[in-house]
Amino acid sequence: MEPADLNTSANTNDDARLEALLRRAAPELSDHGFSARVLAALPAVTESHTPALSRRLVVCIVGAGAGCGLVLWRGVSGTELESGADRLGDALVNLGPSLADPLFTAALGVTLFSLVVAFRAELRHKLRS
């Protein structure tokens, strides 16, 4: 019997045959209770599925702290801070009439509706639990 040289003319066929052999070499493992063991080992509460509120709070506090630190470090004077606060106050006062604008109210309604639609599954889950 003349051995086939897999590097010669039948290279493509041999390559396909080799690949088929390699694919066939994977046995399908039956479950044998493996899935049940995994489910039994799952943690009781899936706390990590949604980011914990405390984690969000920590991030906010760290961010706010970093911002305040930066302001103090850059040597912003008290009067500058006061004028900034005044400007913010004025802006909030001016916001009142804008809120009364029906167009603004409609825009706000559309935004709210979109958020409810986007997170309806989570909201339903929260309401149920």
Place this chain on the structure above:
Amino acid sequence: MTDAELIARALVTDDRAAFGLLVQRHQSAVRNFLRHLTRGDAALADDLAQETFVQAWRGLARFRGEANFATWLLGIAHNHWRNARRRQRNHTPLDETRETEFAVPATTGTSDLQHDLAAALRELSADEQLALHLGYQQGLSHGEIAALLDWPLGTVKTHLARSKEKLRHLLAAWNPQT
């Protein structure tokens, strides 16, 4: 039901049954991969596979769907195996050059070809065997293998091409058609 639908159910309603279906669907691939990495140590592989799925459950929200879910699971499994190996290395020194076990089913052990193939596969380096396992037994694309193992794409292609070349050479004496 698709993987994506089951993942959504597990995420939104903490549906363990949905996650159980995902485990059933992917347990064979993950356990096979870990058996390959642990050189056929079925008990260790199953322990690592269990840890893999528990970790997947915990981190399900981080699965963004950019990768195939099966590939994502294999990535977690690979990390668990690396950690286990690191822990083991601290206790008993491991031979880094030792080859991994390439899964060949016992039912085909009687076949001369399968026997020769298994022997030929053992001649390959661990990385070449790993690339072949992921490419052919797990059906991953070159890009997926590169992402999973954090290898450059060129390295994956080189390992696959070189290992097939070696196998062709090692199996040159085998001719099923004569």
